[in-house]
Amino acid sequence: MKALVLAGGSGSRLRPITHTSAKQLVPVANKPVLFFGLESIAEAGVREVGIIVGDRAAEIESAVGDGSRFGLDVTYLPQEAPLGLAHAVHIARDYLGDDDFVMYLGDNFIVGGIRALVRRFQTERPDAQIMLARVSDPRAFGVVEVDGHGRVIALEEKPERPKSDLALVGVYLFTARVHEAVRRIKPSGRGELEITDAIQELVDAGCRVDSVVVSGYWKDTGNVADMLEVNRLVLDGIEADCSGEVHSSELIGRVVIERGATVTGSRIVGPVVVAAGSRIRDSYIGPFTSIDSDCAVTDSEVEYSIVLRGASIVGVRRIERSLIGREVEVVSTPGMLRSHRLVLGDHSKVQVVS
Structure with a gap:
């Protein structure tokens, strides 16, 4: 066959x-x-x-x-x-x-x-x-x-x-x-x-x-x-494995931190996978989130999401039920009240709180 x-x-x-x-x-x-x-x-x-x-x-x-x-x-x-x-x-x-x-x-x-x-x-x-x-x-x-x-x-x-x-x-x-x-x-x-x-x-x-x-x-x-x-x-079936570096952080439940990944000053509630080369700092990563290689999540909250290779999330209060593409940058702009500044590709979909 x-x-x-x-x-x-x-x-x-x-x-x-x-x-x-x-x-x-x-x-x-x-x-x-x-x-x-x-x-x-x-x-x-x-x-x-x-x-x-x-x-x-x-x-x-x-x-x-x-x-x-x-x-x-x-x-x-x-x-x-x-x-x-x-x-x-x-x-x-x-x-x-x-x-x-x-x-x-x-x-x-x-x-x-x-x-x-x-x-x-x-x-x-x-x-x-x-x-x-x-x-x-x-x-x-x-x-x-x-x-x-x-x-x-x-x-x-x-x-x-x-x-x-x-x-x-x-x-x-x-x-x-x-x-x-x-x-x-x-x-x-x-x-x-x-x-x-x-x-x-x-x-x-x-x-x-x-x-x-x-x-x-x-x-x-x-x-x-x-x-x-x-x-x-898939994440619901993983086993906890912390092979990466974890500093001043709390890991709860089934969390995988691959070798080469770094977690600092953060709280991660599994099931979660963080791939090699990624850096999580001063952030919360919630259940059913996978973070691919070479990503950076800083001062942000991410839950029930997929973050693809090389993405950067900085200063974002809450991201959930999202698919973040490769090399994407998501940043906060606290000085721009009541407005959104967006650069979106064809066929994108964005949901905002108005």
């Missing part, structure tokens, strides 16, 4: 962060989301991985390399534009050959990995096997109808009137029969080759398509709220 990992999307819902970084490399608990997926694939016993890359190919390749750090053998497959999940299968045809494969969306996060899913597929041998999750608003997802045995009856991409609350999770298992289905479908109204249409082709051809409803936690980390929620979940 091989794996096909999709890491070519534009990440429009995470702008402006994704103007300068691949969405799959935005970190939770200071580790890129993509890495969790690659670790799950390796843990399931799959070794050969094709990664679909787009405009951020160089960044993805620099971060993942040849895959050996994960125990994988990685091949990069360029996609000229994000033309749909089934299009990714189409361009990977030569790489995949006639092997079974697991397709994994690189910005998805699944607790518990995919080992059990892969074993079930290999044991029961359906033509395709999909993962489903019950969601409150299915209109934003591919929606699936199943019979009483979990066999797929019908699929629809982002329907206005969903026929069920079962949404496709970003992990799919296929035999080589999917390639013929992909060849038969046409672009949707969005101009994309939809994987839902390809799976429907399999169903219409009488192929066996099984489903598994996710019992654990799953998130598509395509927006800030979901990124923060996944960050919370």
